[in-house]
Amino acid sequence: xxxxxxxxxxxxPLPDRGWSGLEDYTRESFLTLRRLCLDRHGIVTEMSEGxxxxxxxxxxxxLGRWAPNSDSSVSRPLGSKVTNAKPGQxxxxxxxxxxxxCARPTPNTPVLPYDPALLALIGSVGVELGLExxxxxxxxxxxxxxxxxxxxxxxx
Ligand SMILES: [Zn+2]
Numbered sequence: 001x002x003x004x005x006x007x008x009x010x011x012x013p014l015p016d017r018g019w020s021g022l023e024d025y026t027r028e029s030f031l032t033l034r035r036l037c038l039d040r041h042g043i044v045t046e047m048s049e050g051x052x053x054x055x056x057x058x059x060x061x062x063l064g065r066w067a068p069n070s071d072s073s074v075s076r077p078l079g080s081k082v083t084n085a086k087p088g089q090x091x092x093x094x095x096x097x098x099x100x101x102c103a104r105p106t107p108n109t110p111v112l113p114y115d116p117a118l119l120a121l122i123g124s125v126g127v128e129l130g131l132e133x134x135x136x137x138x139x140x141x142x143x144x145x146x147x148x149x150x151x152x153x154x155x156x
Contacts, residue, residue, distance in 0.1 A: 013056035021051025023095045025152045036125050044103040052092035084140045097147040119143040
């Protein structure tokens, strides 16, 4: 059995919601995706996480494996896994991935941040732009996730 890495001493490393840790072309791909989703579908797309430290990747990998996730229950004491990528395997760490959610266009508009139908629309725009969309993954579907090929440049 592989020994389990410890939970980071700093507890729960928070996501980096700023864009400064991303490659320039990753930032540009997000802004292009955001503009097209707004123009075509009226969806306000925001970034929940961009660059990710190895410490945070290790923390996320631990959830649902040896650390309880927030959806844990009596029948599933560890809850859901959130990633299959160990530290060093995530393109978030390589500054080439971001996760999105849908924001409310106005304060009174009811929008679920992770509405699958809206995420599917965003995903189709992303694929058209040449991004890899986690909603197309077979083993671990991750609808909010996009990754960007090295040197991606804007086509739209
Ligand atoms: Zn992601």
